[in-house]
Amino acid sequence: MAKKTKTVKSIKVNADLCNGCRACEMACSAFHSEPKYSSNNPARSRISVIRRPLEDIYVPVYAGEYTPAECLGRNSYILDGKEYKECEFCRASCPSRGDFKEPDSGLPLKCDMCESIPALDEPLCVKWCMVDALTYEEREVEVDEDEEQPKVTEMELGLEHLVDKFGLHKVAESVARLAKKEE
Amino acid sequence: MRYAETGYNLEIDLTRGSYDRVESDVVDTELYLGGLGTNAKIMWDRVPPETEPFSEDNLLIFSAGLLCGTPATGCNRTIITTLSPQTELMCFSMMGGFLAPEIKYAGYDKIILSGKSKDLVYIWINNDKVEIRDASHLKGKGAIETSKIICEELNEPKAQVAAIGAAGENRVYFASIEQGRSSASRGGIGAVMGDKGVKAIVVRGTKDINLAEPDRYFDLCYEVMDYIRFRNENPIPNVMPILAGLGSPQEMKVHDEKWHTENFMWGNSRVRRRDFWNEEIAKDWEETMNSMQRRLISCYNCPMTCGATIQPPGMDTYMMKCFSKLTYTMAAFSDLEFGLGIAQAATEHGVDGFSAPQVMAFALELLEEGILKPEDFPGMPEDNEGRFYYLLDMIVHRKGIGNILANGTYWAAKEIGNGAEAYAHNNIKKIEQLPLKLGMMNPVYFLMYSTGEKMNITQIEGQFPQAPFATMEEREAFVKDWIQVPDDKFKEYLLKWDFRGEFSNPYYPTIDMCCEIVDWMEMMHYIDDALGMCAGLSSFPLKPPYHIHNYPKFIEAGSGIPMDEEKLTKAVKRYRTLVRANNIRRGMRRADEKPPENHWKKRFPEYEAELLSAYYKFKGWNDDGIPTEESLRDLGLGYVADEFLAKGVLKAGADAPQESASE
Numbered sequence: 001m002a003k004k005t006k007t008v009k010s011i012k013v014n015a016d017l018c019n020g021c022r023a024c025e026m027a028c029s030a031f032h033s034e035p036k037y038s039s040n041n042p043a044r045s046r047i048s049v050i051r052r053p054l055e056d057i058y059v060p061v062y063a064g065e066y067t068p069a070e071c072l073g074r075n076s077y078i079l080d081g082k083e084y085k086e087c088e089f090c091r092a093s094c095p096s097r098g099d100f101k102e103p104d105s106g107l108p109l110k111c112d113m114c115e116s117i118p119a120l121d122e123p124l125c126v127k128w129c130m131v132d133a134l135t136y137e138e139r140e141v142e143v144d145e146d147e148e149q150p151k152v153t154e155m156e157l158g159l160e161h162l163v164d165k166f167g168l169h170k171v172a173e174s175v176a177r178l179a180k181k182e183e
Numbered sequence: 184m185r186y187a188e189t190g191y192n193l194e195i196d197l198t199r200g201s202y203d204r205v206e207s208d209v210v211d212t213e214l215y216l217g218g219l220g221t222n223a224k225i226m227w228d229r230v231p232p233e234t235e236p237f238s239e240d241n242l243l244i245f246s247a248g249l250l251c252g253t254p255a256t257g258c259n260r261t262i263i264t265t266l267s268p269q270t271e272l273m274c275f276s277m278m279g280g281f282l283a284p285e286i287k288y289a290g291y292d293k294i295i296l297s298g299k300s301k302d303l304v305y306i307w308i309n310n311d312k313v314e315i316r317d318a319s320h321l322k323g324k325g326a327i328e329t330s331k332i333i334c335e336e337l338n339e340p341k342a343q344v345a346a347i348g349a350a351g352e353n354r355v356y357f358a359s360i361e362q363g364r365s366s367a368s369r370g371g372i373g374a375v376m377g378d379k380g381v382k383a384i385v386v387r388g389t390k391d392i393n394l395a396e397p398d399r400y401f402d403l404c405y406e407v408m409d410y411i412r413f414r415n416e417n418p419i420p421n422v423m424p425i426l427a428g429l430g431s432p433q434e435m436k437v438h439d440e441k442w443h444t445e446n447f448m449w450g451n452s453r454v455r456r457r458d459f460w461n462e463e464i465a466k467d468w469e470e471t472m473n474s475m476q477r478r479l480i481s482c483y484n485c486p487m488t489c490g491a492t493i494q495p496p497g498m499d500t501y502m503m504k505c506f507s508k509l510t511y512t513m514a515a516f517s518d519l520e521f522g523l524g525i526a527q528a529a530t531e532h533g534v535d536g537f538s539a540p541q542v543m544a545f546a547l548e549l550l551e552e553g554i555l556k557p558e559d560f561p562g563m564p565e566d567n568e569g570r571f572y573y574l575l576d577m578i579v580h581r582k583g584i585g586n587i588l589a590n591g592t593y594w595a596a597k598e599i600g601n602g603a604e605a606y607a608h609n610n611i612k613k614i615e616q617l618p619l620k621l622g623m624m625n626p627v628y629f630l631m632y633s634t635g636e637k638m639n640i641t642q643i644e645g646q647f648p649q650a651p652f653a654t655m656e657e658r659e660a661f662v663k664d665w666i667q668v669p670d671d672k673f674k675e676y677l678l679k680w681d682f683r684g685e686f687s688n689p690y691y692p693t694i695d696m697c698c699e700i701v702d703w704m705e706m707m708h709y710i711d712d713a714l715g716m717c718a719g720l721s722s723f724p725l726k727p728p729y730h731i732h733n734y735p736k737f738i739e740a741g742s743g744i745p746m747d748e749e750k751l752t753k754a755v756k757r758y759r760t761l762v763r764a765n766n767i768r769r770g771m772r773r774a775d776e777k778p779p780e781n782h783w784k785k786r787f788p789e790y791e792a793e794l795l796s797a798y799y800k801f802k803g804w805n806d807d808g809i810p811t812e813e814s815l816r817d818l819g820l821g822y823v824a825d826e827f828l829a830k831g832v833l834k835a836g837a838d839a840p841q842e843s844a845s846e
Contacts, residue, residue, distance in 0.1 A: 019478075019479065019480050019481040019486070019488050020480055020481065021481040021482065021483060021484055021485050021486065022281075022483060022484060023256070023484045023485070023486070026254055026484050027254065030254055030397075030401075033391065035397070036397070037394065037397035037398060037400075037401050038393060038394060038397045039391035039392060039393045039394065039397075040252075040253070040254060040391065040392055040394075041288060041389065041390060041391040041392065042288070043288065043388075043389035043390075044389075044391075052340075053363065053364070053478075053480060053492055053500075053502060054327070054331070054492070054499070054500045054501075054502075055500075056477045056478055056492060056500075058478075103389035103390075128408075130408060130411070130412070130486035131481075131486050131488065
């Protein structure tokens with residue numbers, strides 16, 4: 001099978017260095033506002049700092065896949081004497097919590113590594129993390145040519161959520177109706 | 184659309200149990216900026232001069248600064264304004280933490296509490312939804328404990344909570360409002376919150392804050408961030424460690440406490456221990472700090488890590504800030520282990536870390552001197568540390584002698600009588616000051632202590648070095664990249680300043696120079712208090728990233744209000760004068776404006792009077808410290824002039840300096 005190289009972008013999270021200031025949330029929401037940087041609102045951020053200072057728990061988590069279903073089990077972890085509750089490491093935008101959803105519409109959010117044209121040197125959360133809890137790395141990996149998944153755009157992600165909520169038929173009908181109005 | 188600010192205040196009438204979202208006037212933002220500035224305007228308009236601090240007519244205003252909630256690094260302060268039970272003047276205490284941005288994201292610039300609730304309540308503000316909820320189950324609970332319980336019962340881990348402990352509920356005159364990482368402590372604002380029957384304010388906000396010129400604003404932010412990195416890598420040489428860097432004095436990081444322990448006073452601001460610090464203590468204290476400290480932490484959107492989570496053995500974790508690290512230790516002649524431990528209890532009870540230890544040391548001094556009797560302290564333990572825990576408990580619950588001590592040293596001494604007044608010796612305008620007793624009168628500090636209306640020296644000093652540099656090389660190196668000065672003449676003042684001789688204290692800097700230096704330093708604090716910026720990145724440290732040259736750009740790009748240095752300087756002067764006007768109409772006069780008698784050993788009464796008169800004149804105030812009609816009208820404060828003239832505070836045409844001071 002034909003091989004090709006692909007750039008994997010990764011953000012290394014060093015929770016030990018996190019000071020809990022949430023600049024990352026602010027910066028993320030500003031980058032993704034429309035027009036860009038025009039507003040900020042940490043509730044719209046695709047990174048969320050799980051922050052429980054009295055228990056010394058600081059976990060910056062990135063929004064990952066959207067899922068329409070809740071988990072069946074709810075696990076907890078004890079690491080280094082600290083108890084992390086269910087979901088604290090989870091990236092999903094799911095029905096069991098409010099994180100990683102647009103506060104107005106409830107549509108799911110997902111980290112896109114601030115991909116944009118022109119490209120940034122690093123995702124904006126990393127740029128704003130002056131205590132270096134977040135650092136950015138790129139590496140090249142070889143992948144099978146046809147294994148690469150198509151990228152899911154933000155709009156598709158939102159549509160998927162709407163289809164889960166209302167059914168494909170109703171969403172398609174609404175889109176058709178809107179299209180007619182536009183004409 | 185409003186930019187940087189939301190344009191709305193949340194008015195809560197606790198007597199009626201009602202609330203209203205009220206649009207504010209954008210013209211007021213232009214005139215008074217926000218935060219302290221607009222708070223002062225509201226206090227002037229709505230709180231008549233005869234109002235008692237503990238009355239329904241007093242307001243308690245929680246204000247975010249104008250730029251809180253925007254991306255500006257370190258802009259996270261809540262400015263709380265009310266009438267102080269301790270000074271009986273308008274007071275404004277600030278806290279960092281996370282509340283101010285959350286208030287903004289909830290869609291408000293200020294939360295204004297009026298009236299009084301009959302029962303203990305807490306206020307739950309979730310964007311547009313506001314609930315006044317029963318708090319009887321939280322009565323007597325610690326401030327941090329309260330925050331935890333509320334977040335759990337609401338299932339809102341991201342809500343921000345400002346709460347009072349037992350001290351606030353019992354209207355202790357130096358009760359604070361605690362917000363986890365931060366507290367607003369000076370002036371007894373926690374007592375006013377308790378008097379209003381409010382245990383906590385809880386806020387969750389998920390709305391946008393807009394910027395007028397986003398790209399320009401972000402570029403300004405990046406310049407500030409680069410400068411912070413530069414300053415972190417280049418501490419200022421030839422000054423003591425806590426003045427070399429940015430942020431609040433880095434008390435959680437700096438272990439060398441030689442300077443504080445040997446220069447600040449111990450006990451009831453009495454004893455200087457010049458040879459206290461040694462290797463053994465240094466090692467012991469560092470071990471104590473390291474064994475209790477869990478992590479260095481920051482306020483919202485700030486990299487400075489000025490605070491720390493501290494877990495004393497057998498006690499709950501709390502978050503410590505700054506100099507409360509040493510205030511209890513030094514008041515009790517004890518060690519750091521004691522200091523970090525009792526600060527946990529004091530934080531939960533919610534008391535000011537400057538006043539509380541001094542009040543306790545004052546009580547023990549009165550006992551030692553026989554002015555208070557052993558029977559005034561029933562059941563008090565024998566050991567020194569135990570006595571401080573005992574006194575803290577008596578004070579915050581107003582039990583026995585604690586009921587008198589809870590009013591602070593000034594009022595307690597008055598009530599105790601029998602010569603007790605002489606022991607309440609470290610107050611300015613009735614409020615306990617940093618425990619400092621020095622040699623030679625310092626003219627810059629004389630003016631700051633005398634005329635400060637924020638009641639704490641750290642909230643007015645900052646931009647000009649505290650002492651001259653020893654050599655010309657050091658001076659030249661310092662002024663070389665001193666971009667923060669409003670005018671290059673300040674560099675000249677510093678270059679000439681010596682330890683001894685013609686160009687040294689008390690006659691140099693000259694009176695005119697002192698006026699300019701103090702005015703500049705105070706102006707920077709007042710800008711911070713309107714914008715919500717942390718003093719640790721602006722007015723307090725030497726060579727900060729925010730200064731008079733970039734602030735107008737931040738305001739303009741953030742709020743869309745056209746701004747330049749001249750306009751900003753005038754706006755600051757306007758609301759600074761309005762703060763003074765609020766206090767003048769409550770009776771504050773020149774006679775109230777003086778440092779403690781014993782602050783310096785070597786005093787110059789005539790020269791000091793000359794200094795004060797000159798500074799008043801420089802500020803546009805008459806010789807009694809009252810803003811003149813001319814300066815009021817020039818600042819657009821004609822409504823203040825009209826009231827002062829109508830009530831005889833000012834006499835028409837009497838702006839010419841009087842022949843003699845009223846002292």
